[in-house]
Amino acid sequence: MALDLTSATDPARLAEFYRDLHRHPELAFQEHRTAGKLAAGLRGAGYEVTEGVGGTGVVGVLRAGAGAGPVVWLRADMDALPVREATGLSYASTADGVMHACGHDLHVTWLMGAAEALAAGRDAWAGTVVVVGQPAEEGGGGAAAMVADGLHERFPRPDVVLGQHAAPGLAGFYPHTPGLTMAASDDIDVVVHGVGGHGSRPESTVDPVVTAAYIVTRLQSVVSREIAASEAAVLTVGAFHAGTGHNIIPAEARLSLNVRTRNGNTREKLLDAIRRTVTGECQAAGCPRPPDIGLSGGYPVTVNDPGTDHRVAETHRRLFGAHTVFDFGPVMGSEDFSLLAPEGVPYDYWYVTTTPPDVWEAAEGEELTERLANVPGNHSPLFAPDLSVLVPGVRTLVSAALTELRHRPGTG
Known part of the structure; x- marks a missing residue:
């Protein structure tokens, strides 16, 4: 049975949710409003929700097919940065000196949309989906705080952990790197x-x-x-x-x-x-x-499980076109995403490019690396993802989750 994404990927609804998060950014371990919105949405979709994990973290659990099957975790980080926004957007930050300059508002929106889609289509899969809204990725040790608060003991143990990140680059591409992907x-x-x-x-x-x-x-x-x-x-x-x-x-x-x-x-x-x-x-x-x-x-370094990455990348190729998925190689950015996976549990982490087409075309340079250096990137006060990536970012998460739910025998 195919999964109907219509209700969870309504562009206007996703945009409203995203703009609200962007207007109200919160720093590490202060993500009370953001966490509350995510928790309320998950409850409305039928998830068992636990708040306050590791401070302000949110965990939602949803079982389908009596829970018999693999356990797939989906993660988004929620915190903003101490950056004064200079985008001039109509929905720019209302918090003085605080901005979602790294796309975590996008991550939460994608996660919320994916969670709703998986809940609405639970007849199409069997197993357990665990949604993790993580605080304090920006140097705050949020993943470690959640683990210390019993994340691995209090919730169904994952068979795989999946996540994605907004990145500069012409909107509409989904870079995947098997093995070492972040420093x-x-x-x-x-x-x-x-x-x-x-x-x-x-x-x-x-x-x-x-x-x-x-x-x-x-x-x-x-x-x-x-x-x-x-x-x-x-x-x-x-x-x-x-x-x-x-x-x-x-x-x-x-x-x-x-x-x-x-x-x-x-x-x-x-x-x-x-x-x-x-x-x-x-x-x-x-x-x-x-x-x-x-x-x-x-x-620590982030090292994608090659088998998982190849499967998810192939799913994204079929979904978006072979030309949209490529291996950009390891980057010098860092993440605490890998800490969410218990020892021995595979994980996969990929990117969704978000630069508006007009900004990309206006950037100087002929080569990809030259263009990337001349468009606003993560942590820039001018970072402004194109809203066209809202629906695709939900579909990347949903399709990756379904790929693993249907591939893995699981322990559930």
């Missing part, structure tokens, strides 16, 4: 300890601002001079905080670093170089005590 991420906090004093008497101080500036500069050569060209790595200084006034040399300076790597050896080499560089510069400056260097968070 690991580590956040490092550094505190440089100096000796504060009056700006007129720098000789009586040890200026941590100057020392931290040397650290920032020297770190720029770590990847280019210590990591082999065949290895991918990124080292970013995301924040530099020091001082309280024009004429006061502060007693400390703080740096926030981020590292992206694709294998453990490169990661350790990069972290060792950071520790050596920071410590060495502080010693050279005569700092009164060693710097504080600590890992404050991070995500």
